Amino acid sequence: MVISLKTDKSDILALLRNSRDYVSGQQLCDQFGVSRTAVWKAVNQLKEEGYRIEAVSRKGYRLLESPDVLSRSEILSRLETKWAGQRLFYLDETGSTNIDAKRYAEEGEPHGTTVVAEKQNAGRGRRGKYWESPPGSAIYMTIMLKPDFEPDKASMLTLVMALSVAQAITEATGLKAGIKWPNDVVVNKKKVCGILTELDAEMDYIRHVVIGVGINVNNAAPEEFPEEIRQTATSLRIESGTGFSRAELLRHVLERFEENYDTFVTTLDLRLLIEAYSQYLLNLNAEVNVLDPKGSYTGIARGISTTGELLVEKENGEMKTVYAGEVSVRGLYGYI
């Protein structure tokens, strides 16, 4: 089922963005079956949101500049997915987009519903960790899924998302993104993205899964991060020296995720995605320190299994299968 909830405003924005020349008011009316007044109102709303739109009599409208806003229309006007993010909730401020997405799931919203926020007051990470979520510079989003596979498959979705974000960053920014198994996306050995997957399930049935993604995009300087993560966190802007459109990056994330998820469900494991994932896997053939609560050990990561575990070769040659749930992995001399 394709759900399209695009507003006229998003449609008008998309058309203006995609045409280099002026678009006449009449053309906009005809295309969307709305009145001249409706077009005029939509254009004015876009201007209020910070778009610079030129209006020239007898020629029409032309988009001169888009602000880096993460509004609903800015996202929907770009999105060409079938189901990922087509049902979209945008919030200026919230506690945690994962919690919102769970509530929407319970209220009956469909598979693929996505929540995006400008600011999170209680952004969370794995195992009670936090996610620093200031406004204006980052992406905080959660996609909610209602899969009909068994709950034990859900942990692989974290890796599917990590792959999607790494691909999206590479495509949208040209930066070389990598994955620190299982769920961190890294640029120049520093973390730009964290992913938190949460499951609501019975023994043999998934009610819903939410996958939260935080990406540091336009944070201007390391000083913008709290002291304790300044050595390990970075943003795409800090690493490249230039800013990026968050909406455009978000579009890439949702498009890649939809494609990778649809591939994943054909086999319900990662066998068709392992090759792509491994290209981004920074731990591959590198020494890792496995911080297992039952006892830490070191070894060399040899890749992932088809079900997403990290395969670590210990010094005595023994191959360990590392499950993501309980452990953190560190490089021997730092974060990676």
Ligand code: ATP
């Ligand atoms: P790690 O392996 O990096 O410790 P994790 O995978 O166990 O992380 P996550 O949920 O991915 O846990 O991330 C939470 C951690 O990320 C926090 O404990 C903090 O150290 C760090 N962090 C918090 N906010 C940010 C941010 N905006 N950018 C980068 N790192 C952050």
